[in-house]
Amino acid sequence: MEALVLTDKKKLELKDIEKPVLKPDEVLIHTAFAGICGTDHALYAGEPGSADAVPPIVLGHENSGVVKEIGSAVTNVKVGDRVSVDPNIYCGQCKFCHTGRPELCENLSAIGVTRDGGFEEYFAAPASVVYPVPDNVDLKSAAIVEPISCAIHGMKLLKPSPYQKALVIGDGFMGELFVQILQAYGIHQVDLAGIVDEKLQMNKDLFNVKNTYNTAKGDKIPAGEYDVVIEAVGRPETQESAIESSARGGQVLMFGVGGPDAKFEMNTYEVFQKQLTIQGSFINPNAFEDSLALLSSGKLNVKPLMSHELDYNQVDDFVNGRLGVVSKAVVKIGGEEA
Secondary structure (H helix, E strand, O other), rough: EEEEEEEOOOOEEEOOOOOOOOOOOOEEEEEEEEOOOOHHHHHHOOOOOOOOOOOOOOOOOOEEEEEEEEOOOOOOOHHHHHOEEEEEEOOOOOOEEEEEOHHHHHOOOOOOOEEEEEEEEEEEEEEEEEEEEEOOOOOOHHHHHHHHHHHHHHHOOOOOOOOEEEEEEEEOOHHHHHHHHHHHHHOOOOOOOEEEHHHHHHHHHHOOOOEEEEHHHHOOOOOEEEEEEEEEOOOOOHHHHHHHHHHEEEEEEOOOOOOOOOOOOOOHHHHHHHHEEEEOOOOOOOOOOHHHHHHOOOOOOOOHHOOEEEHHHOOOOOOOOOOOOOOOEEEEEEEEEO
């Protein structure tokens, strides 16, 4: 079968490889679409994601497809089912798994990171991480349930209330997801700070954003204004801005992934005086069902955020920045007919 293989740091090659042989608890999936995210950029560059990717490896941890074969012990899906796949596989035995924090698993493995993922015609996954897709959700949208679930996990770490005002810092794909998810969780006002006028305006027009700030053009985010702040960039200046824009009693979710050595400054008295909650968020435990439900209900509309549909030959151009501004890219492998 055809696969796009990371054979070395910053080297992708289209190869003919063997179709996976299933274990009793595994499912063979004909890939429909595979999303590309910032983690794939990092893995391509030889940097860590949720875990280290050691070449040769097939990337692609955001996947949808159709079940083509099931192992002898599989009972939750059947051949022909349309599915989305949670890439993260927990050991179930370490202290974090035993205490309800599997995202911190000491033996985490992941499809498309430590084992072959969706940039191939067929991939295998444990049945425990395979989720049937509702009939009214297309497979292209289902390919990005994983990033949606990461945002949902972040929301579950917060305590949002309808009266609160929220700010999202970052108009990339994840920031735009949070705009809709915050409203789905009942927050009555969501504002957005970013650097692309067209994205900021689209979120006002389509997704009920009230106020926008283009920080690249000098717009100032009000200080001390927001009860919930989602930092979805991962840069020191935006992390500092998240603290400054938070109100008394505010909650700040540091969702953006910073560099391994990056640091930011904050006023510790401000943290004390505002009684701030500053929360990190890592991957996506127990969030796929909620994510699929939001897609199925129509409360989350991802179609306007998906800017590029690529084939294998365009992935290298994408990860090297030759495609220009990309909101969200997915690789069409089998398509809706997988």
